[in-house]
Amino acid sequence: MSESDDTEAAPKPPPPPxxxxxxxxxxxxxxxxxxxxxxxxxxxxxNLITAAKxxxxxxxxxxxxxxxxIAANCRMCLVESSTSPKLVxxxxxxxxxxxxxxxxxxxxxxxxxxxxxxxxxxxxxxxAICDQAGECKLEDYYQRHDFKPSRVEGSKLLRxxxxxxxPLVVLDQERCVQCTRCIRFMDEVAKESQLGMFGRGSExxxxxxxxxxxxxxxxxxxxxxCPVGALLNRDFRFRARTWFLSTVASVCxxxxxxxxxxxxxxxxxxxxxxPRENDAINQSWMCDQGRLSYxxxxxxxxxxxxxxxxxxxxxxxxxxxxxxxxxxxKAMAGTAELAVLVSPTCSNEDxxxxxxxxxxxxxxxxxxxxxxxxxxxxxxLMRADKNxxxxxxxxxxxxxxxxxxxxxxxxxxxxAGTVKALYxxxxxxxxxxxxxxxxxxxVEFVAVQAANAxxxxxxxxxxxxxxxxxxxxxxxVQADSVIQRFRRAYPPRRETQGHxxxxxxxxxxxxFPVTYASARDVFHALAGKVPExxxxxxxxxxPPLKTTRGLAPLPSAADGRPxxxxxxxxxxxxxx
Amino acid sequence: xxxxxxxAVGGAGPDAEEGELEAHLHxxxxxxxxxxxxxxxxxxxxxxxxxxxxxxxxxxxxIGFLHRGxxxxxxxxxxxxxxxxxxxxxYVSALMNNFGFLNAVERLAGITIPERAQYIRVIGxxxxxxxxxxTCVGSIGLELGGFAPFLYAIEGRELVxxxxxxxxxxxxxxxxxxxxxxxxDLPEGWTARVLKTLDKCHELIGEIDTLxxxxxxxxxxxxxxxxxxxxxxxxxxxxxxxxxATGVPYDVRKAYPYWVYDRMDFxxxxxxxxxxxxxxxMRLEELKHSESIVRQALKxxxxxxxxxxxxxxxxxxKPEVYGTIEGVIAHFKLVMEGVPVPAGEVYDCTExxxxxxxxxxxxxxxxxxxxxxxxxxxxxILSGLPRMIEGRMLADLIPTFDTINMIxxxxxx
Numbered sequence: 007m008s009e010s011d012d013t014e015a016a017p018k019p020p021p022p023p024x025x026x027x028x029x030x031x032x033x034x035x036x037x038x039x040x041x042x043x044x045x046x047x048x049x050x051x052x053n054l055i056t057a058a059k060x061x062x063x064x065x066x067x068x069x070x071x072x073x074x075x076i077a078a079n080c081r082m083c084l085v086e087s088s089t090s091p092k093l094v095x096x097x098x099x100x101x102x103x104x105x106x107x108x109x110x111x112x113x114x115x116x117x118x119x120x121x122x123x124x125x126x127x128x129x130x131x132x133x134a135i136c137d138q139a140g141e142c143k144l145e146d147y148y149q150r151h152d153f154k155p156s157r158v159e160g161s162k163l164l165r166x167x168x169x170x171x172x173p174l175v176v177l178d179q180e181r182c183v184q185c186t187r188c189i190r191f192m193d194e195v196a197k198e199s200q201l202g203m204f205g206r207g208s209e210x211x212x213x214x215x216x217x218x219x220x221x222x223x224x225x226x227x228x229x230x231x232c233p234v235g236a237l238l239n240r241d242f243r244f245r246a247r248t249w250f251l252s253t254v255a256s257v258c259x260x261x262x263x264x265x266x267x268x269x270x271x272x273x274x275x276x277x278x279x280x281p282r283e284n285d286a287i288n289q290s291w292m293c294d295q296g297r298l299s300y301x302x303x304x305x306x307x308x309x310x311x312x313x314x315x316x317x318x319x320x321x322x323x324x325x326x327x328x329x330x331x332x333x334x335x336k337a338m339a340g341t342a343e344l345a346v347l348v349s350p351t352c353s354n355e356d357x358x359x360x361x362x363x364x365x366x367x368x369x370x371x372x373x374x375x376x377x378x379x380x381x382x383x384x385x386x387l388m389r390a391d392k393n394x395x396x397x398x399x400x401x402x403x404x405x406x407x408x409x410x411x412x413x414x415x416x417x418x419x420x421x422a423g424t425v426k427a428l429y430x431x432x433x434x435x436x437x438x439x440x441x442x443x444x445x446x447x448x449v450e451f452v453a454v455q456a457a458n459a460x461x462x463x464x465x466x467x468x469x470x471x472x473x474x475x476x477x478x479x480x481x482x483v484q485a486d487s488v489i490q491r492f493r494r495a496y497p498p499r500r501e502t503q504g505h506x507x508x509x510x511x512x513x514x515x516x517x518f519p520v521t522y523a524s525a526r527d528v529f530h531a532l533a534g535k536v537p538e539x540x541x542x543x544x545x546x547x548x549p550p551l552k553t554t555r556g557l558a559p560l561p562s563a564a565d566g567r568p569x570x571x572x573x574x575x576x577x578x579x580x581x582x
Numbered sequence: 583x584x585x586x587x588x589x590a591v592g593g594a595g596p597d598a599e600e601g602e603l604e605a606h607l608h609x610x611x612x613x614x615x616x617x618x619x620x621x622x623x624x625x626x627x628x629x630x631x632x633x634x635x636x637x638x639x640x641x642x643x644x645i646g647f648l649h650r651g652x653x654x655x656x657x658x659x660x661x662x663x664x665x666x667x668x669x670x671x672x673y674v675s676a677l678m679n680n681f682g683f684l685n686a687v688e689r690l691a692g693i694t695i696p697e698r699a700q701y702i703r704v705i706g707x708x709x710x711x712x713x714x715x716x717t718c719v720g721s722i723g724l725e726l727g728g729f730a731p732f733l734y735a736i737e738g739r740e741l742v743x744x745x746x747x748x749x750x751x752x753x754x755x756x757x758x759x760x761x762x763x764x765x766x767d768l769p770e771g772w773t774a775r776v777l778k779t780l781d782k783c784h785e786l787i788g789e790i791d792t793l794x795x796x797x798x799x800x801x802x803x804x805x806x807x808x809x810x811x812x813x814x815x816x817x818x819x820x821x822x823x824x825x826x827a828t829g830v831p832y833d834v835r836k837a838y839p840y841w842v843y844d845r846m847d848f849x850x851x852x853x854x855x856x857x858x859x860x861x862x863x864m865r866l867e868e869l870k871h872s873e874s875i876v877r878q879a880l881k882x883x884x885x886x887x888x889x890x891x892x893x894x895x896x897x898x899x900k901p902e903v904y905g906t907i908e909g910v911i912a913h914f915k916l917v918m919e920g921v922p923v924p925a926g927e928v929y930d931c932t933e934x935x936x937x938x939x940x941x942x943x944x945x946x947x948x949x950x951x952x953x954x955x956x957x958x959x960x961x962x963i964l965s966g967l968p969r970m971i972e973g974r975m976l977a978d979l980i981p982t983f984d985t986i987n988m989i990x991x992x993x994x995x
Contacts, residue, residue: 126907126908126911129907130907131904131905131906131907131910132907133907133910133911133914134910134914139914140918144911145911145914145915148908148911148912148915149893149894149911149912149915152908153892153893153894153912154893154908155893155898155902155906155908155909156902156906156907156908156909158906249918
């Protein structure tokens with residue numbers, strides 16, 4: 007980056023003396039080198055750390071990151087190379103034809119041990135209270151490369167242990183190893199230079215500039231990047247020990263970008279989202295808004311079917327709720343008195359089943375579109391459309407011959423008094439909830455499938471509790487028409503079930519012989535009608551089933567619940 | 583005629599014809615269940631016995647009442663956390679299971695434990711061999727009607743148990759030792775107390791010997807009963823006292839010496855007839871040799887560390903854990919992830935009280951076992967029970983079952 011600018015400005019040094027001629031490449035177009043005696047063939051711009059991995063050599067590193075510039079300041083990746091008499095940092099060493107690299111000699115091991123001892127010189131005795139414990143590179147590398155007692159006599163340097171950098175990030179300066187990943191991320195990726203390195207020598211520390219805060223919408227990524235427990239997520243801090251969390255690959259529903267994520271969960275609670283590598287969509291990052299969008303999965307959920315409005319509201323069985331909805335809706339099916347509101351937050355499977363129900367059973371020809379209102383956007387990841395599956399909804403509606411109309415039109419028809427019954431698939435509305443609910447209250451009969459309680463569900467005569475996306479499997483179509491599978495983290499809470507399942511159940515009540523038993527069944531049966539979805543291989547396109555990261559939590563029960571589950575109550579588990 | 587094994591005990595069915603209702607003596611075989619809850623069927627093993635009069639025609643041992651999923655449980659915990667499960671294999675000599683398992687893990691990981699730890703393991707193992715054999719010999723006497731030898735044996739056993747309690751902190755389920763050595767050293771003044779205990783045990787064993795070995799009733803019921811030939815015994819996979827009673831001098835401590843057994847002066851007693859009496863004599867002899875081994879080991883035991891000095895294997899000392907980041911990291915990694923045992927597989931065995939206690943371990947390189955299989959000596963021996971007892975009288979089952987010393991915990995795992 008700035009290196010080239012500096013050399014431009016400075017007087018040019020004399021060209022280096024011509025060395026011995028470079029050998030001709032063994033594999034033209036590639037560079038052939040040897041790592042620990044094994045031949046490695048790689049492209050010229052491959053990093054040595056990556057190249058060595060293909061030969062099975064796991065070179066340790068802190069400061070290097072494949073999406074950031076190279077700093078080579080942690081010295082953990084020093085290896086022996088035939089191109090230099092001294093040890094060289096693997097992250098910064100360009101591949102050369104015929105070079106021989108050794109990563110496992112006594113000299114390299116001693117260097118790694120020394121670096122580890124050096125990094126731990128001033129490190130506080132914090133593992134027991136540190137959020138990073140279990141996924142900390144200091145722990146991993148100490149145990150692999152040092153495993154010797156401390157030789158420190160006297161006290162350690164004391165620094166600020168809880169420096170709040172911004173709304174989402176807090177810094178423990180004592181734990182920092184000064185790898186500068188966070189600074190480079192803010193400079194190069196977020197392009198908001200809000201972090202800097204201050205002081206010199208062992209007094210060096212990371213901080214924000216005086217009078218400013220780490221306010222970037224991408225600040226959460228520095229927590230992921232931090233190889234140690236220095237930068238911590240204020241939202242996640244002290245909430246869970248990482249080795250108890252299970253992880254599943256999913257997709258963020260915060261906006262229509264569809265960033266790939268890992269959902270970290272325990273029992274039937276989601277604890278955090280972390281970005282998952284996808285070169286085409288979000289690289290290694292995600293925005294803070296998306297990162298915090300897991301909260302509705304845990305809070306304000308509708309957990310039980312209920313019937314009756316306001317004071318008459320009572321919880322009931324699924325059978326009674328379905329029966330009531332069926333009687334009311336059947337009476338008005340096929341007439342203009344019945345309207346259907348559909349949310350683009352639902353997955354394709356939910357929409358395939360739900361819209362088939364709307365068309366075949368309710369006999370509607372037009373749908374009103376709900377969903378979250380537009381919000382902020384930026385030029386990096388965040389999109390203005392805060393609904394994860396608008397594209398999918400449009401495709402499916404078009405394929406079924408249903409026209410889509412804006413939410414305001416629905417309100418107009420309600421005002422005109424033509425709509426007597428409303429069936430809602432996903433209770434999100436693109437305007438102030440209370441205002442929308444006040445209008446919907448005028449409709450004689452409202453049946454709602456919703457995951458979260460809202461002003462709208464309060465006005466519903468029948469509420470069917472829907473599963474959140476982490477509780478179901480399915481697909482979303484993001485804004486650039488990429489179809490993405492997401493996996494189920496845990497079974498639906500209490501009485502909730504997927505939107506698709508409610509649609510199937512109510513269709514059965516209507517007398518249609520539908521037998522889909524899973525979201526997969528729905529997709530396989532109905533996606534063929536949608537040309538854009540027809541070619542999608544639902545099974546093959548799934549993200550990896552399980553990722554082991556840190557300590558893989560062990561299922562303690564036959565249903566795969568992780569340990570620690572009992573501390574969080576014993577919700578009724580269905581569907582495993 | 584239907585297989586009598588499938589019929590209800592005795593008598594004709596409800597639809598029997600009149601002629602069948604006459605009582606014909608000696609025409610029907612009787613099926614009886616010995617166990618699972620029978621005081622002479624140690625543990626909870628059931629033997630289905632088909633009797634012709636009082637003669638056993640068929641005996642089918644049935645195991646599984648004490649199955650605890652040992653092998654699968656081990657796959658879900660770290661290597662050191664397997665120890666409490668191994669206690670419950672042979673609960674009469676838990677230390678030998680602990681140490682046998684650790685020895686196999688250490689062999690797989692290529693760890694040599696400190697010499698002092700090797701001595702302590704020998705002492706612990708031999709103490710528990712005394713414990714195990716005393717229990718066996720005492721209960722043989724008891725079940726053949728001699729209550730006094732049982733009391734003597736249990737008195738000695740209690741003393742040994744007290745010493746084991748002082749050493750490990752537990753009477754029965756010791757969970758003693760760690761990968762790489764031991765978790766604690768000999769307590770202060772323990773050596774002197776062990777020597778006194780051995781003196782007392784020596785005296786008690788002498789009493790038992792006097793009461794039983796030349797006792798006419800005892801000898802008549804033991805000698806020539808429950809015979810197995812050395813060929814049969816080897817075919818069934820017998821090891822330990824039951825094999826040696828047939829004349830085969832196989833003892834893992836001599837054949838493949840481990841720890842410091844090669845420095846100990848002891849003999850392997852061998853029998854001649856392979857009957858109950860020889861098996862009883864083997865145990866009585868071994869009691870004396872074990873006592874001698876403990877005395878030698880206590881005399882020669884060197885000072886020094888009791889566990890390897892490597893924080894990848896052994897937990898750091900507590901002051902290091904509480905006071906330094908290095909200690910706390912090593913502690914955290916060892917407790918949460920376990921000792922990283924290199925990927926590979928191993929079969930390793932030690933001489934337990936009832937024979938060769940073998941371990942087939944597979945590691946995938948993580949801190950938890952990929953596979954743990956235990957070769958319990960009692961399993962092979964129990965499988966030979968029908969061969970030893972069929973054709974004998976029902977009453978002979980009791981001493982035979984006693985002398986094979988089947989332990990439900992290890993057989994049924």
